[in-house]
Amino acid sequence: MRAAARRWDGLLFVAPFLLLYCTILIYPLLKGIWLSLHRVDLFGQGTLVGFDNYARLIGDPTFGQSLINTFLVTLMVVPVLTVLALALALALNRATRDAAIFRGIFFSSSVLSVTIVTLIFRFILAPDAGLLGEIWQGLGWEPLPFLSHPDLTLPALAITTIWWSLGLPMMLFLAGLQQIPEDMYEAAALDNAGKWTTFWRVTLPSIRRTLILVVMLQTAAQLQMFGQAQLLTAGGPSGASRTTVLFLFEVAFGRWELGYASAAAEILFLIILGVTLTQYWLTGRDRESGR
């Protein structure tokens, strides 16, 4: 059977996907590396410059700041999102109708596109015309200039992102919690373990893989933050909220410096690849130790 089945015609089934895959993903991936080593103008005529683009990036304060901004906003979003989502999942992991309604509410924002989310938050965060401004003024306070003060724009992007992305990690945690065998809790109850002890000793170790997945997925997603920064603050004021992908976008499609933008893309790619590999390494180690 096996020898008879090992024929070339199996390739016909995978060929349509693979052809597109190689044309639209693998070729551009390699071409991107080529571009990053060249100085390329709008018409695609490249001159080999070696690692000049990378050297220029390291000395470019705009790029440096965009990296710092990206790391900062990731640091603001990921821990808060993870803790909130886990707390919600623990509270809503029950079969009641109320819990189902709450799950629906907390997930609803996740189905919106980034343009709708930023449109909504523009008119919540704007001090003159926003909901938050109205509430602040109602309380007799001065509205905070969330979208124009250099110290407040990154938090504004983080708040928007947390509101937008809470649903997915919550659902992932819920799915993880469902996998914990009931007898582990029974054993803990027999040992007279309190709620906190049960949480730290049973729940948390059991969902370790989900926890790693959530943190790494969110980290990779926030390192690529673009729409929020472009639409809410346009990276401003004076670059205070410019993320790396926004930098790349501006250099590529505003200044048409394709080689330089490609080098920035490769650096970010390596950072994200590092995050992904860390996840594989962490969960792979689990698998070996038989968890």
Place this chain on the structure above:
Amino acid sequence: MAASIQRGRLPWWGWIGLVVGAAIMAAPLVWTLLLSLKNNAELVGNSGAALSGPYTLENYVAILGNDRTLRWLLNSVIVSLGTTVGVLVLCSLAGYGFARLDFPFRRTLFTLVLLGLAIPSQAVILPQHQLFATLGLHNSYPGLILPGLITSFGVFFMTTYMRAIPKELDEAAMLDGASRFTIFWKVILPLTVPAQSTLAVFTFLGSWNDYWWPLISATRSDMYTLTVGLASSQMNYAQTSGLGFLMAQAVFASIPIFVVYVIFQKQIVRAMAGTAVR
């Protein structure tokens, strides 16, 4: 959800936290809805007017009379449906090949596909843009759809699902003289409907909400999808017909996605469960 999962009652402070949290989650949506139901002139310089009546549907009537917004809706529908159908076809074929047939370089090719899981779209956007410019595909439906068809996750997902189907089914059909394609089409594919619907919902949601590629590829406003169209309206806010109209556009653009979400909630939850225990 198994009843046995319930463990103890939620303390009162837990309920307060949930209610406050839910209010914070819902307030922006309610606020948007209220703004969209207000006369534009009333909102100028005083968005607080949204908290009280009179409310009107005039902004929604204006959208239905606005050719541009309807065109963006049509574009979004074509691109999202086209992407969904394309992904289902390509991933089912590839999944069948990888899961149930043996051919030279099968493992190598599958590893190559899995590599795609680790490639973020920003890493390939510039050469993709060049490629599509060379092919003359910008500002066209194929140009908007094609990059969305490249989903390593879809192939991985279908392969895993098809691998779980018993091999005896193929062998029995083979003895009856059925061709490979007949086996795929008549025997295996009908068994994968649950996986197909999950993949379809996710592809549709992702495609409908995609901003990055259409922003770069569709430069003519008649080829915008709703996401890009809405982005351009909010950036030219000063020149548009006002806050109420803008918010009505946002509500209008999210109606299809909420309908899909409500109808296919089960598939979404099931897919999450699959990802979490992967």
